Amino acid sequence: MSAEKPQGCAFLTNExxxxxxxxxxxxxxxxxxxxxxxxxxxxxxxxxxxxxLEKNPSGDFSEMVELLKKAGEVGLLMIDIPEQYGGLEVDKTTSMIVIEHLSKYSAWATTYGAHTGIGMQPLMYFGNHEQKEKWLPKFATGEVIGAYALTEPGSGSDALAAKTRAELSEDGEHYILNGSKMWITNAGFADLFTVFAQVDGDKFTAFLVEADRPGVSTGAEEHKMGLKGSSTRLLNLENVKVPKENLLGEIGKGHKIAFNILNIGRFKLGVGTLGGGKRTIEVATRYAKERVQFNTPIAEFGAIRAKLAKMAVKLYTLESMSYRVAGYMDRSLDVLDSSAPDYIAKMMKEIEEFAVEDSIMKVYGSEAMDFAADEAVQIHGGYGYSAEYEVERLYRDSRINRIFEGTNEINRMLIPGMILKRTMKGQLNLFEMIQKLEVALAGEQPQAPEQGNDPSLAFEKFLTEQAKKIVVYSANHAIQKHMADLRDQQELLFELADMISAIYAMDSTVARTLQLVESKGFEATELHRAATLITLADSYSIIRSAAERLLYNLASGEKLDRHLAALDKLTLHPRIDVIGLQKIVADAVIEREKYPF
Known part of the structure; x- marks a missing residue:
C-alpha cells in the first residue's frame, strides 16, 4: 500500500x-x-x-441474549475493544469483515451492532479510564449488553432538538434525567444505555444510564415491519438519578459523540448491507435453479439471469467501495501513537476524514440491498410474497437500512455539503480541477481510447475521468448561482449527491479491477472486467442525466444552450454491451449459486 496518507474525497481530484x-x-x-x-x-x-426468534409474540428475548453471550465466548464481541480492557483491538478491515459475515440475518446483525457498535463505542471512544475499566470488559463477554438512546418522539433527523432534560441535584452528586427516547434497539434486555439529554435545557450531553436504576422503564415491544427478531422499545426516564461519574465526555459536547458514532455506524451499515445482499443472491439463485416453468429451470431464462447479474454487479461495486474505505482508515490509524493522551481525538479526526465515503456507502449499500431484495422477491413470484420463504423476510428487513444511521435523504444532503466545506477550507483542491476543466472546454474534444483487450484499462479510466469533469462542471455552476444558499436547495443537493456517489462507484471498481488485471492477468479477470463495465455504463448514465436536470434548473435560454454545449463536449457515448456483459456475470452467479467475485 502507498505510504502517503490517504485523503477523504480524493477520488474526485486524483486520477x-x-x-x-x-x-x-x-x-x-x-x-x-x-x-x-x-x-x-x-x-x-x-x-x-x-x-x-422471528415468531416471538411474548417478547421473550432470552434466545437472543444467549446468542450474544455465545458470541462473547468465541471473541466476536471484543474485536474492537482495546486489549487493556479485555478486547482484541483488531483493525477496521477485520471488524468490517466480521460485520459482513454476521449480516446474513438482519435482526441478529442489528442486535449485535447495537451492542458492539452504537451501544459500546460512545463509551469506548469518549469514556474516561475508570468508565472503560468498569464496563468494557463486561461488554466484551456479553455480561453487560449496551443500547444507544438518541432519538425522541418529537425529534427524528433533528437529533439535537432533544427535549430530555438533565439537571444537577442539589448536593451536586447526581444528574436527574427526565424524558423519553424511542426506537431503542436492545431496549428489552439492555443493561446500559448511552442517553443524550439537555443539561440545564440547552447543553446537549451524553450519560451512561444503568437499566436497573429507579425511574428507568421501557414500553411495549414495537410491532415493526421487519427485524422482528430484535427488540425495539420506548425508553422512559422519570426522575432517574445518575451519578455524576456517569457523565460521558464533556457537558455540552454530546453532539461530538453523536455525530462521530453516526459516521462509524454508516461505515459499518454499508458493509452490513453487503453481507445481507450476498445472502439474498444465494437465496434467489438457489430458488431459480430449483423452480421449473415450461419444463425449464427459470435460472435459464434471460430475464431472471439479468436480475441475478444486476444484483451481483451492485454488490461488487459496494464491496469495492467499502473495503477501500477500510484500507484508508487502517492506513491513517496505523501511524498514530495509541498511548498518546490525545489519541482518541486524533483517531476521531482520521475517521471523520472519510465521512463523505461513509455516507456514500450507507446510501449506495442500503439501496443496493433493497434492489437485491426486491428482485429476489420477483424471482420467487407469488412464493416471494409468502412468509414461508426466507426472501419475504429479507425484503421486509432490508427497508429499514434507508432510515438507519441518518436517512438517505439526510446523507444525500451531507455528501455535497461536506465536499463544499472541504473545498472552501482548502482541504480539497476542487478549484484546480475547475481551472483544468475550463482549459479542456476551450480545446478540442478528446478522443476516447479503443475498447478491447487493453490491460491498462485505458477506456475505463478515460470514461471515469470524463464523468468527473461533468460532475465538477455541474457542481461549479450550482455553487456560482446559489453560493452559500446552495445548502437550502435540497433538490440540487440530491442530484449532486447521486453524481458524486456514481463517481465513487466508477473510481472504486476501475481501481480494484485494474489491480486484479495487474496481479492475475487480463484473461483471468473477465468476470471482474464485465462487472466494471456494467458499473461504468450505469453510473455514467446517472451522471449525464442528473447533470441535465441540474443545468435545466440553473439556467435558461442562451445560457442554458452554452451549458448544454459544454456538457456535450464533455460527454462520451460509451458503446458498452451491457446485455452481453450481464450474461457473463449471470453464468458465474448461477454456476456458483452465490456472489461470484
Whole structure:
C-alpha cells in the first residue's frame, strides 16, 4: 500500500488508478480466519434459531441474549475493544469483515451492532479510564449488553432538538434525567444505555444510564415491519438519578459523540448491507435453479439471469467501495501513537476524514440491498410474497437500512455539503480541477481510447475521468448561482449527491479491477472486467442525466444552450454491451449459486 496518507474525497481530484487501494483480494490469512469464525457462528448458532426468534409474540428475548453471550465466548464481541480492557483491538478491515459475515440475518446483525457498535463505542471512544475499566470488559463477554438512546418522539433527523432534560441535584452528586427516547434497539434486555439529554435545557450531553436504576422503564415491544427478531422499545426516564461519574465526555459536547458514532455506524451499515445482499443472491439463485416453468429451470431464462447479474454487479461495486474505505482508515490509524493522551481525538479526526465515503456507502449499500431484495422477491413470484420463504423476510428487513444511521435523504444532503466545506477550507483542491476543466472546454474534444483487450484499462479510466469533469462542471455552476444558499436547495443537493456517489462507484471498481488485471492477468479477470463495465455504463448514465436536470434548473435560454454545449463536449457515448456483459456475470452467479467475485 502507498505510504502517503490517504485523503477523504480524493477520488474526485486524483486520477483513477493513480493510487493502490485496499480490496478483498488483499485480505490477510488472519482476516479471513475472523470472517470464517463469524460465518461458522452464523451457521451453527444463529441461522438455526431464525424461525424461533422471528415468531416471538411474548417478547421473550432470552434466545437472543444467549446468542450474544455465545458470541462473547468465541471473541466476536471484543474485536474492537482495546486489549487493556479485555478486547482484541483488531483493525477496521477485520471488524468490517466480521460485520459482513454476521449480516446474513438482519435482526441478529442489528442486535449485535447495537451492542458492539452504537451501544459500546460512545463509551469506548469518549469514556474516561475508570468508565472503560468498569464496563468494557463486561461488554466484551456479553455480561453487560449496551443500547444507544438518541432519538425522541418529537425529534427524528433533528437529533439535537432533544427535549430530555438533565439537571444537577442539589448536593451536586447526581444528574436527574427526565424524558423519553424511542426506537431503542436492545431496549428489552439492555443493561446500559448511552442517553443524550439537555443539561440545564440547552447543553446537549451524553450519560451512561444503568437499566436497573429507579425511574428507568421501557414500553411495549414495537410491532415493526421487519427485524422482528430484535427488540425495539420506548425508553422512559422519570426522575432517574445518575451519578455524576456517569457523565460521558464533556457537558455540552454530546453532539461530538453523536455525530462521530453516526459516521462509524454508516461505515459499518454499508458493509452490513453487503453481507445481507450476498445472502439474498444465494437465496434467489438457489430458488431459480430449483423452480421449473415450461419444463425449464427459470435460472435459464434471460430475464431472471439479468436480475441475478444486476444484483451481483451492485454488490461488487459496494464491496469495492467499502473495503477501500477500510484500507484508508487502517492506513491513517496505523501511524498514530495509541498511548498518546490525545489519541482518541486524533483517531476521531482520521475517521471523520472519510465521512463523505461513509455516507456514500450507507446510501449506495442500503439501496443496493433493497434492489437485491426486491428482485429476489420477483424471482420467487407469488412464493416471494409468502412468509414461508426466507426472501419475504429479507425484503421486509432490508427497508429499514434507508432510515438507519441518518436517512438517505439526510446523507444525500451531507455528501455535497461536506465536499463544499472541504473545498472552501482548502482541504480539497476542487478549484484546480475547475481551472483544468475550463482549459479542456476551450480545446478540442478528446478522443476516447479503443475498447478491447487493453490491460491498462485505458477506456475505463478515460470514461471515469470524463464523468468527473461533468460532475465538477455541474457542481461549479450550482455553487456560482446559489453560493452559500446552495445548502437550502435540497433538490440540487440530491442530484449532486447521486453524481458524486456514481463517481465513487466508477473510481472504486476501475481501481480494484485494474489491480486484479495487474496481479492475475487480463484473461483471468473477465468476470471482474464485465462487472466494471456494467458499473461504468450505469453510473455514467446517472451522471449525464442528473447533470441535465441540474443545468435545466440553473439556467435558461442562451445560457442554458452554452451549458448544454459544454456538457456535450464533455460527454462520451460509451458503446458498452451491457446485455452481453450481464450474461457473463449471470453464468458465474448461477454456476456458483452465490456472489461470484
Amino acid at each position: 483513477v488508478g493513480s493510487e493502490r487501494i485496499f480490496t478483498p483480494e488483499d485480505f490477510t490469512e488472519d482476516q479471513r480466519m475472523f470472517g470464517q469464525t463469524a460465518t461458522d457462528f452464523m451457521n451453527r448458532e444463529v441461522l438455526p434459531l431464525v424461525e424461533t
